[in-house]
Structure formats: structure tokens, C-alpha cells
Amino acid sequence: MKHVNKRLCKIVDEVFTYFLNIGANDITVNFKDKDDHYQINLKCNYTSMNKKKLDKLIKYINHPKSEEMEEYYWELAGESDIDTELTLVGMMTDDKTIEVTEDTIEIKLKRYKKS
Amino acid sequence: MEPNNKIKITVITIYAASLVAFGFIVDTPYEIAAGLLRILTRPDTLVTDYIGVGGMGAAFVNSGLLTLMFIFILYKLKLNYSGVTIAALFTISGFAFFGKNIVNVWVIVLGVFVYARFQKEKFAKYVYIALFGTALSPLVTEILFSDIWSLSMRIVVSVLIGLAVGFILPPLSTFLLRAHQGFNLYNIGFTAGIIGTMFVSVFKSYGFFPESQMIWSTGNNFTIACYLAVVFISMIVAGFYLDRDSLSKLKNIFEYPGRLIEDFVFLEGIGPTLVNMGLNGIIATTYVIIVRGAINGPTLAGIFTIVGFSAFGKHCRNIIPIFIGVFLGSLTKVWAINDPAILLAALFGTCLAPIAGEFGWIYGVIAGFVHSSVVLNVGILHGGTNLYNNGFSAGLVAAFLVPVINAFRKEEVE
Numbered sequence: 001m002k003h004v005n006k007r008l009c010k011i012v013d014e015v016f017t018y019f020l021n022i023g024a025n026d027i028t029v030n031f032k033d034k035d036d037h038y039q040i041n042l043k044c045n046y047t048s049m050n051k052k053k054l055d056k057l058i059k060y061i062n063h064p065k066s067e068e069m070e071e072y073y074w075e076l077a078g079e080s081d082i083d084t085e086l087t088l089v090g091m092m093t094d095d096k097t098i099e100v101t102e103d104t105i106e107i108k109l110k111r112y113k114k115s
Numbered sequence: 116m117e118p119n120n121k122i123k124i125t126v127i128t129i130y131a132a133s134l135v136a137f138g139f140i141v142d143t144p145y146e147i148a149a150g151l152l153r154i155l156t157r158p159d160t161l162v163t164d165y166i167g168v169g170g171m172g173a174a175f176v177n178s179g180l181l182t183l184m185f186i187f188i189l190y191k192l193k194l195n196y197s198g199v200t201i202a203a204l205f206t207i208s209g210f211a212f213f214g215k216n217i218v219n220v221w222v223i224v225l226g227v228f229v230y231a232r233f234q235k236e237k238f239a240k241y242v243y244i245a246l247f248g249t250a251l252s253p254l255v256t257e258i259l260f261s262d263i264w265s266l267s268m269r270i271v272v273s274v275l276i277g278l279a280v281g282f283i284l285p286p287l288s289t290f291l292l293r294a295h296q297g298f299n300l301y302n303i304g305f306t307a308g309i310i311g312t313m314f315v316s317v318f319k320s321y322g323f324f325p326e327s328q329m330i331w332s333t334g335n336n337f338t339i340a341c342y343l344a345v346v347f348i349s350m351i352v353a354g355f356y357l358d359r360d361s362l363s364k365l366k367n368i369f370e371y372p373g374r375l376i377e378d379f380v381f382l383e384g385i386g387p388t389l390v391n392m393g394l395n396g397i398i399a400t401t402y403v404i405i406v407r408g409a410i411n412g413p414t415l416a417g418i419f420t421i422v423g424f425s426a427f428g429k430h431c432r433n434i435i436p437i438f439i440g441v442f443l444g445s446l447t448k449v450w451a452i453n454d455p456a457i458l459l460a461a462l463f464g465t466c467l468a469p470i471a472g473e474f475g476w477i478y479g480v481i482a483g484f485v486h487s488s489v490v491l492n493v494g495i496l497h498g499g500t501n502l503y504n505n506g507f508s509a510g511l512v513a514a515f516l517v518p519v520i521n522a523f524r525k526e527e528v529e
Contacts, residue, residue, distance in 0.1 A: 001234075001236065002234065059382070063378075063381060064195075066195075066197070067237075067239070067240050068194065068239055068240050068241070068242055068243055069197070069199065069243075069376065070240075071236075071240040071241060071244075071285070071289070072199075072241075072243055072244055072285075072289060073289070073292065073297075073376050074289065075289050075290060075292045075293055076292050076293075076296070076297050076375060076376065079292075079293055079296050079297075080296050080297070080374075082521065083297075083372060083374050083473060085297075085376065087376055087377075087378065087381070088376060
């Protein structure tokens, strides 16, 4: 696969942009290169987030992995600050967990090195 | 494969098979065979209406067979059907009335396959690029059926060019997405326009000039409209049958901007997506009839492409502003609303629907207005070898308009 590092950066970029757009001012990004996968954890604070927005976030991120969609559209991730490509994040990752508390959102993403 | 994938495959296969069945209803097997022979043995540069070349039966059979072949390939690759699958298959069905046929598409598909092998990847990863990329099939037949060299030389050169096109499509199509940021739904059209321009420029340097043509059939509106009415109404009925909540979910579909990637099959399910497809098919067909245009191969391509992309970004709220933009253009510009090129500009120009969906209807009208002029001016660059000429134009329009609109208006993410 080509542009492995850039694709990882795009995943972070997309989620990071989303966090900024919902008004987060405290964001943590943790990246680990493990033997068989990459682990990307992103956490942010938030002040106001209605249920509809939260449901959308969960729905988009939980898009099943889709290599054929990733291969064509991965360049779009993180490109726009007026709309999201969070479904692409779902398509580009194998496992995803979203933990929401009263004032934080944490997204844990796992991307295997070999499909 | 996910469990309800079988339902999606069955539904799409029925529609593909209905094209073949309709072909055999309107023409005899002998007429169809003779018509197919005419379709398969001539250049396909814009505008080649297969109904005009081979007759209605042959054109419908070509469309149905080609779609069934690609459905079989997707089945063997064990792909889950998503919005882009439906968009790709209906685009194939549509353009099989107007430049793609059961022979000329395969060299480009093979080129994409060779690229996948070169990258040591599965072909499945690139299959959508291969499906959409068949837009450049006329580049192959233009050389194959010219009179510049001996037949063996023409076969070798046209195959090499088809393979080269297929090989360079994947990296280019992905890279060029950034130019319009997903606001042009026909991204491969934009890519194919760039590739076509490069190749034709080299051709011209060696004294070979691809020739555009205008084969445009008329007089079949009633017959084809009857077929389309059955297809689109059945989509709406099937959609409600598969999901009783289709109406409320359809309202959700209307809320999406439609920018790449918005997969309505994943977001709302196959039921409401089918209703949206049927609805948009009726709107597109009604538009052609209202402006007194011809329902023929090229306009069928436009209608089917709208229907396909109604699973992947288009809905009535974001396509109607584009129609209005093209219509307003016809009131002030030098052409008529039902001129062939303008009719196609309105139908295919709906690939700019995300501009209306994201920024509002007025920007959609502006996009349609600008597109209807740009599209008339870019075909000469690729000599009619890119069947998605409107996608090429729309890429330029989106790349031009989106930054300008953003300069005046910026909104928070939803």
C-alpha cells in the first residue's frame, strides 16, 4: 500500500478538525506503531453537543472498514473544514471505540498493517 | 458479505435484466444482432447515440448485458453493495447507451487490473475506479476504427493506450479529488478529462485528430418514457416494501449536503435510497419532457447517472437548483434549453449538487449557470474521447467556485 504514513496523518487530521469544529480547546492525540497495527487515540473536551450531532459522529465513525472506498477516496480525509469525512475514518480503520462522558469524547482507532 | 447484500444484488440485477428484456420486446433478435454489430464496430467519441446507431433494442441489450457483466465481476470479488456500487453500475448502464459497449471497456479495466498487480494489491481495491474509468473507452475505439495504420498496428496501439489509461487512472483519480474537495460527484470525469486532454494533445502532435460526431436520435420519447416510468415507480414501491420507515428516512436523506462521500445506503438503508432513486429518476425524465428534449441514448445516460448517484449524494433538494441554473442560462445565453449539449449539461451538471447541498440553493443555481457555459468549451480539449465531459467541466467549475464561495461564507461543521 502506498502513502501509509500520509493516510495515518489524514485520519488524525479529520478527527482533529472535527474536534476543533465542535469547540474543543483541550485535545490529546496519542499514536502508537505496534507490531501488527497502528493505534490512534484522540481525546477532547466539549461544552455543548446535542444528541443528534453525537449520534451522527458515532454512526459515521462506525462505518465498516472498506478498502475499495479507502483506495479511491482517502485523499479527501482532513481536506475540508466545512464538512466532515468521518465515514472515511471508519472506512480506513478496523476497530473503533467511542467513549463519551459529560465533558469529553475519546475515539480509539485501530488500523491493521496487513488486511 | 453482509446479510442484506443479497437483496441489494437481486434488486440491481433485476433492473439490469429489465434492460435486456425491454430490448427484446421492442426489436426482433435479428434486428438486435445487426444493431449490436453496428454499435461494436465504430468509433464512440461524443456524441454517439447507440439508439441512433443500432436501434432501440440493440442499445438496451448492450446496456443490460454490460451491466450484468459488471454485476458478475463485483459478485466474484465478494463486494458489499454500497451507494458507490449502485452509482457505478447505473453509470455503466447509462453510458452503455452512449459510448460504452460490451467490447470496448475491457482494455481499460485490464489496465486497472495490471496497476493493482503492479502494486501487489487486490483488484477489488480499485474496482470502482475501473468501473467509472471506462469513460475513456472512445480513446481506444477512435484508434481501432480509424484508417491511419494497418489493422494489426491499430489493434496493438489501441490496446496499449487502453492499458496505459487504466494504469494511470488510480493514482490520478485519487490525487485530483483534492482539486474540487468532493464537490464534483463525477471525479473520474474530471480525471478522464485531464487524461484525454494529454493523450489527444500528443495525438494531434503526430497529425492524428480525433473526430467528434453528433448522432442524436429522436422520436422515441413515448416508448422509452413508458419503460422509465415502470422502472422508477417500481423503485419507489420496492423501497417502501423493503423499509416501512422509508418516508422519514427519505427526509433524512434530503438533509445531507451530498458531498463525497455520502453513502445513502449505509446512512439510511436500501429502502429509502431506492425511493430517492425513483423520485429523482421521475424528476430528471420530467425535466427532459418539459423542455421538449429527446429521450435517447445520451439523455438516458444522464437520467440513469442521476438515478445511480441518488444512492451516493444526489437528492431533489440539491439537484433542482442545478436544473434552474442551466434553465436561467438558456434565457440569457445564445443557445436553447433543449439543444443536445445543454440538455446533457442540465442532466450531468447535477454532479455539482453538493455545492447546492452544502452552500445553499442560490450557489447551486450559480454552479448550474456557470457549468452550462464551461461544458460547451472543454470538449475540444479531449476531442470527445472522454464520455464524462460534464464531469470534466464540473471539476473545473467546482475547483473555481468552492474557494470563492468559501471566501464569502464559512460555516461550522455539522
